[in-house]
Each structure stands twice: as structure tokens, then as C-alpha cells.
Amino acid sequence: MGSTAAISLFATFSNIIAGMFTTPTVYTTSVMPDDTIVDFIVVGSGSAGSVVAGRLSEVPDWEVLLLEAGGQPPAFTKIPILQMASANPNANFINFYKTPPQKNYNQFLASNELTYPRGRMIGGTGAINLMVHSRGNPQDYDNWAQLGNPGWDWETVLKYFKKSEDYRSPLEPKDAPFHGIGGPLSVQKVGWMPPVGKLAIEAGKELGLEEIDYNTETKIGSNILQLPLRDGQRVTSADAYLMPNLRRQNLKLQINSQVIKIILNNDNVAIGVRYVHRNKVKRAFARREVIISAGGADTPKLLMLSGIGPREQLDKLGIKTRVDLPGVGQNYKDHVLLEGIHWTIHPNISSSVLSLLGPSALLRYQEKREGPMTVPPGIGASYFINVGNPDEPTVPDIQVLLASQLVGQDYGILTLGKFKQSVQDYYKPTLGRDGFSMSPVLLRPKSVGTVTLKSKNPFDPPVLDPNCLSHPDDVELLVKASKASVQLGNAKTFRRSLGAEPINKPFPDCAHLEYQSDDYWRCHIRGMAGVMAHISGTCKMAPDSDPMGVVTPRLKVRGVKNLRVMDSSVMPQIVSANINAAVIMIGERGADLVKEDHGKI
Template sequence: MTQFSVFNFLAGFTAILAGTFLQPVRYPTSVMPDDIIVDFIVVGSGSAGSVVAGRLAEISEWDVLVLEAGGQPPAFAKVPFLHFGSEFPNSSYMNYYKKRPQKYSEQFAKNIGGLYQRGKMIGGSGTINQMMYHRGIPQDYENWAAQGNPGWDYKTVLEYFKKTEDYQGPLKPRDAAPFRASGGPIGVEKVAWKPPVCRVAIRAGEEMGLAEVDYNTDTTIGSAIFQLTTKNRERVTTADAFLLPGLRRRNLKLQINSQVIKIIMDAENRAIGVKYVHKNKVKRAFAKREVILSAGAGDSPKLLMLSGIGPKKQLEKLGIESRVDLPGVGQNYQEHLIIRGITWTIHPNISSSIFDRVGTSAMLNYFERRSGPLTSPAGICALYQLNVGSPEEPHIPDILITQENGLLVQDYGLFSLAPMKKSIQDYYRPFLGRDGFSMTPMLIRPKSVGTVTLMSKNPFDPPVLDHNSLSHPDDFELMVKAAKASRRLGNAKIFRRALGAEPINKPIPDCAHFAFESDDYWRCFVRGWSGTGAHMCGTCKMAPDSDPMGVVTPRLKVRGVKNLRVIDASIMPSITSGHINAVTFMIGEKGADLIKEDYGKI
């Protein structure tokens, strides 16, 4: 058996064992009659939809129906290590969106474009992600408010973050207390398993002048151990925390394997229900009060456009009757950009190999004691937030660097190199399976924007994504500085002294015509190794009426349509400075309160 198939076998075997040792969460589901009438329909049970549905069901006289395109999540989803959809390809648990070929990024890929994975099950992408709990920085929300969105300032949204959170970590520094909360539905813990490279991560940051911080407070420049949405070392999704308790109430119903294909509107452009497909049959559900789209930043704009709500010319070209001309639908697509491939080797056997992480000992440690490498996302431990190119705002980070406690190709290239060009595969071949670590910079406040469009008017075709990363020259030059900062960080003396760290000092063949580590070399490297952070947002932009590209109002109501809201990551006017899952929780919490306020229930 080859090393590749051994790894694949071990990952799959771990998942099978997870199903043996862990009780899968089974959400009570219902089968609706062909034409059901409820008060609220929530489309999607992901990170926002589950929050919205659970909170609305707190009002006992409201009947709430959740329609989820996927099914029950697998038992292995509870294991933090098993988070990559690529480990279980062609899975019924995933949606695969089509990505347009990129002009400015991803140049080392075999096929520039490819597919973009999202979760398709109860819990949505919150069931397959890396579980990073990251609120962003206070300035993100001050910027939202300054763009004409009252009620979305940092002081206001902070209370919703705290309402959701059950923080299990120490309050360090002590002045973090006003920003943290315990007792909420979502467990938050620091990464528990720390291999040798992680144990010196904070000291490496100190060499660069970065103090240890709690990045979910108002102090954001510094280094930290990642915080995860886990409890007792198991993944916690909003479906676990909000939807499952809500389903114990008689007024909340969940129907799975139900893909919504169209919003039903009356002659006055009032949303009165949805059409959906369940077991190959088209059914309808009607809402006496509102339809709420929480299908995510890809499928919420897709559903609007399929229903005739969006850019008129685009829709008419596809043969879709335009009901409401909203040019901003599917526009303003924003993504965090990451750069892979900045790596160091370390002494052999000083860090756990990929086989140790999914080996017998690791599995027994997890299933019997909830300890060991399976308690954490694969390879993730620490982060560094710093300012490398924005001197006008020196106290605000413009990049985030993730320390990954494994060499890029520690998986023997099975997943890391499979999508890459042969020249890149050949370059890394001598390092396959070696112990090491990587520094992965992420552009957290990008200026580049892209689009989400329809492939056709067929509701079962996936949306087409063009993230258009690095199209803005400021983003490109900032990522060159980020790559150089990552190199300096990984070259910290503590890594060499404690681990024998050695950078890979051989130029990438595709960039070898430039002087090694010159600015031009790094520009070539950045264009080649760049990719998305899978943080899709902004495609149904929240904005005041004065903004022609706005899709929803600050109360998340769709312009030009009555009784229709969008409540998910697509409403972000600008992407926040970090992983966006926790932000999506907050949007769900606040969106539910906006609905309650409008009906006099708060």
C-alpha cells in the first residue's frame, strides 16, 4: 500500500471509528404536506439560519419552518480534526460551486478556477469548517455603521457576540473580561493540542514585537493561540446550539433534503412563500409573515436571481422574468486571500507526523479521553495579527498569519499538491512527508471584489463564483509584504533553536527567473500560491437607500420586496478582519431580534 493510500485509509478509518465511538446527532425532522402555511419560512440551517430559526421559535405563537437542502450530518463531523471536505470527495455532504478562472491569482494551479466547497447538511458549512472563532476588529463594525447602517456599530454587535458565547478559556489579559461571556449556546475553547512548534509560537511572536493578546477584544495586534467553536473537544455548530433545542418546541419544524428553487411573490411583490423540491416532487410552503433567506453568500443571491430579483439585464439574458431590478444582487463578493507554500523543515520526529495524528494512539486518546491531535483542526494552532502596509492606521492589523504545525506536503502531497501544476509538485517532491511547519498569511481587509452569477435558469445548476482576488493593486503589494513578514516570522531564532527549523531556500521553478526573495520573486510567488480562505460574503450588501448597489436595508429587508429578508454572511457591506463564522452567528442573532422588534416581541 502506498503512502498516499495509507493516509487516505487512515483518514477514512478515523471517520468510520468516529461513527462507532460517537453518537451522531440526529435532528428531529418532519415531512410537510404539499401546501403548508406557517408564519415564517427559513431557507437554510447553516450558521445563520439555525440561529434565526431557534430564536424565532422562542415566540410560542409563531410557527417556523426550516427548509434544508442537505440531510443529517455524519458522526465524524463532531471530531475537530476531520474538517476538510477534500478528505471525503464527491460527498453528499457538500455543495460544489463553479469558480471562474482567475487572472491575478492561483497561477500555480493545474486548472485556474475549479470548484469551491460548501457544506450541504444540517449546520451548513459550520459542520465542515476549521471552527475558528474570530469576531474581527472593532473598526470593521464602525465602518459598517459609517456606511449608513445604523445599529451595526461595534458597541451594539458586541452584545450579540457575548449573547451567543460560552467562553471556556482564561481571561488573559485580565482587561479582556468586558468583551467575553459564558453561558451562551456556542462553546468557545482555545486549541487544546499543542505540538512542539506550537509551544514556542508565542515566543516567536515576541521576537517580532508581538505581545500575546485575546484577538476577540479591542486589542488585535499581537499573537495568540486560536479559539475554536468546540465544547469538551467536540465541534459545536449553531444547529447543535440553536436549532436542536428549538426543535423540542412544537412550533418549529425542520424538513431536510428540500431544495428551495423559487420565492413565490404576489402581484404587489410581496413574498408569500417558496417552491421547493423534496423527493423529486415540487412542493410549496406559504408564509403568513416572512420568508427569510439564510442559504449563504452563494445560494441566497442565486435564489433571489432565480426569482427575478437582481440585475435586470443579466436575468433577461437567461430568460428569467425581472420582477425587481436590483443591480447589487451577486455583486460585492468579497473573500480573504491566503498564500500557501511558505515553509520550514524541522528535526525529524520532533513533531507528530500526519500518521501519528490519525494513528491508533491518537484515536484512542480522542475517543476515550478527548485529548490528543484529533481535538484540533489539522495542523492549526497559532495566529499573528500585524500591520505591514498601513502606516496611517498602525494599531489596526492588515494581515493575519496562521502558523500551521505541519510542512505543506506533510500529507505526502495527497491533498496539498494534487491541484497544483507538475512543476510545483516536482519542486516539493523531496520534502514529501517531512516534519516542518508553514506560515500562511491572509489578507484580512481586501479591496478586490468579485461576483456571483447564475450559470443558467436551472435551479439545480450551482452559482458561478469569480472572487477576482488581487485585482486591486493595493491588495497585491500588501500580500508581497505579508509574504516577506511571514518569512521573517518563521525565521525567528526560537524556531531554529528549539526545533532546528530551516527554510526551504530553493526558488520555485516558475519564479526562478527572478532573484530569490526579491520583491519581483515574491510577486511571482504571491500570484502563484494565492487562493481563497473560503470566507464568501457580501453578495447581498446591506446599505442605505442612497447606495445603488445595496440589496438589503439595515433591518435586512430586501429592497422592493415585502416580507422578504436575507440574514446570513451575504449581507456584510465589507468583509470582517478574520474568519467569518462567528460574525455569521452574530448576524443571525441580531437579525432575529430585528424581526422580533418589528412585530413588537421585544
């Protein structure tokens, strides 16, 4: 069976399991008349859009319409372990965007055209991601402010991180001031881990990495990951901000409504949107503002389709330029993760498919909402380290993710098909073996990509070109990170307790190089590094002095009145973490900016 067929079969199995053990979330939706008029239109119900719509509806005399291109989320999205089902290429609730051929990384894949999954449902990509809730480094946000974006410094944004959060795990007194209690979004530490995860903190201490809460100001150290989780189920921002507030008469959600154009009047004022619902083109008008929260890929696409973007590109596609903004779709940053650093361990003590989804796991989840089904596959612990910047030793430049699985631990059914034959042959001796991986993540990449239009057809996907590892400094930092990851995995704790043994053999395409030399690691990195689909920066926030800026520090689109953007695309620099928590914060902060500008705060 090919990997595509196997993933489709797994998706079917996941939906059956989900139907047995959880009740799908069904959101109350509306069907709006054509040419409806409201105060605010929000485009996209993902991690930011749900926050924005929920918060704006707190003002009782504001009418808010939220338009979502997809429909209700499938039941499997509630159960963390079933996240792998989101890779199903036949899913109609996900947009799979392909990149052009990539020449600097992922060279060991069968195809160097990558596929980006983007959630097309209520909750957006936050309904299918790996759930890691990580804010990033205080310095990230202070840098945003120093770049000319007042009000986005760490002290300010921390208030919004806390406002969003309902932290449910025990807290050390020193960490308590950094967390929120009673906010909309439930957050807690991973509750279940396989043996290798349980040893992660002890192993880190061997290398001087003390346990930390990475969502405070302390960033270098070992940590147990935090997830948006409640009663063993995933919590999206739609669950947190949208579901409880749809009972309000002033908040309407319309699904299966793809926005194809922002309507501008002759004075470049955004007065509404044009969208397709049930095969009919309809319009909605906003008395006050249109807010775009379609995500790092689709927000620049929608702006360009509306004539807001680089004139040269728009002219080539026959789109009339309303506002020449050369920064739309530029400044694209993504995190890079390196696979292929592995250890085997004693058999029958790790995360086999049977242990994760076997009868005992299913029963435990059904009765107590506990166990391996409450955690996305392989997730548990990580290490924040600094390997390339001795001048700032307390600021991490690398996160090493400890994954409690080997490539091929599922006998290659779901995981090996993406690789070319030489890599599949490389993993054959360890198929089905228990083990773990150390995967370094480049937190502050220097490489820059682009998002452009394929055509002026609004139903064509955007062209995503991450262009990762095009900057040589990114490769050299990953060389250092790879060596540090080997040190972590070789900790005596893992060897003593699990019988950990490194897989000390080169990948065939790098076998001509001295094993684990710098040149070997460069070859390994070009072959096995890949993006994490953390699309950011494509409509960056900047002062007027920056010609590549797209939105102001108050998230207003330059050259257009009554139009804002609130999602990952506004990040001037990518944060040093998985981006979902920061996107929710942007929604919180953005909603307050709207309230301030309209005299409601």
C-alpha cells in the first residue's frame, strides 16, 4: 500500500475513532442575505479571526460578521493523537498548497515540491497543528517595538498572552506572574509521555539545562511542552472565543464563504467584501471596518486580488493596482526543522502505533480522558539552547524537539513514502524499532521567501516559496545545532534507562563525506531539513519609513481606510517559537486597537 492510500485509510480510521470517543463541535451558523450590512466584517475564523470576532462582539451595539471559507471541523480534530489524519490528501477541509521546486533543502524527498496544509474549517490551521503553545522570547517583541512598532514590546504583549490564557497545570511561585487564570484558552503541560519523555528533564541537566517554564522570561533550559488542551481534547481559538459567544445576537458566523475581493470605493476606503457562497457571488458591507485574518498565505493573496500589492506583479496578471504596496507577500519567514538524528532503545517501551491507539489507550481515553491519545504524535519535551550567539547567552537560537518516535517506527506505512528510495533503504533495518529523535529547529532564520499569485483567479492557490536555507548562516547554525542534538541524545540518562544507541551510519547521499564532519552535516541538512509551515511576515507591520511595510503598528493597511490585517502575516520578524500562541495574542491586541480607535476603551 502506498503512503497516500495508507494516510487516507488512517484518516477514515481516525474519523471512526473520533465518532466513538468524542462529540463533534457544531458551531451555530447563519446565512446572510446578499448585500447585508454590518459594522465589522472579519475574514477567516482561524487562530486570530475567531479571537477578533469574539472580542469585537463584546460591544453590544456592534454587529460583527465572520466569514469562513470552510465548514465545520471534523470530529478527529478534537483528539490530539489523531493529528496525523490531517495529512490526508483527499481532505476537503484542508488547502494543500504546493511550493515551487526547492533547491536548498528537503533534497532527500521523493519530490522537492513541498506541500503546505492550511486548515479550511472553523478554527483554521489551529485545528490541525501540533498544538505547541509557546509565546517566543521577550526579545522578539522588544525587537518588534525597536523596529518602529510601538505597543508591541514584551511588557505590553505579555498582558494579552495572560488575558487569553486559562493555565491549568501547577505553577511555581516564580512562574505564576507570567500566566493567566480564567481566560478563554485552556493551556496545560503535556500530561502523558512515553519513557523517553519522562527522562527528558534529567537528560537535559547532564548538559547544564535546568527545567524551565518557557512561557516566562527564562528561556534557556529543558521543558515539558504546553498545549491548548481541556479534558483531553484540543482547544482551538474558535472553541475558546467563538463557540461561547455565538449566542450573542450581534455575532454571526457564515461558513463555506470564500472571500474573493475586498471592495474599495473611489477614495480607497474598504466598504465591504465580495465572496462566494453556495456557488453564488454575494456581497457584505461594513459600516466601520473590514478585518482580514486569512493567514500568512491567504491574506496577501486576498490583498493582491483586490489590487493592493506590488504594482509590477499585479500588472503582469492584469489586476488593476489600487494601492502599490511592494511589501505584500514579501518578508516570508518560516522555521526550519531537521530530521534524521535518531537513537534506538529497548523494545516495547516507546510509542508504537499499537501503544498509542491500542485497546488500553482507547479505554483509558474513553473512561478518563487520559493517556497517549491526549497528546499529538511524538510530542512531549524540548530544549531551548544557544549555539551560535555567545554575546547573548540567555537568548535561544535553537529549539531541539524530543520526538518519542523513529522514522519508520510505524513500519513505514505512513512516514516513509515521502522519501526517495535511497532514504527508504536507509531506514529498512530499523523499521518497527522503538526509539527517539532529536530534531533541532532554527528559531531565527535569516532566509526570506515570498508569497505570490498564480493568477487572478481567486480559486487558484497562492504560490508559496519559503526559500529556506538560502542564507548560508542558517546552514552553519544548523551544523552547530546538529552536534548539540547528538550530545543531548547521547545523555547517560537515556543510555542507562532505555538502552539508547545512536544510529551511527551516514545517509547514502552523504556517505562520501567523513561521518559527522561539518561537511557531512551540511549534506545531511540539505537533505533532511524541512519547513514547519509557520508562515509569517508576509504583510509585515512597520513604520511609514519602511518601504516594505504593509500595515501600521495599529494594523491598518497603508493607503486604504477602514482595512486592517490581524494574523501571522503582520509579524515584522518571526517569533522564536511555534507561532500559534503569538497569533492569538495578535488577535487579542488587534481587537483592543479597534476598540480604542472607536472609543470603546
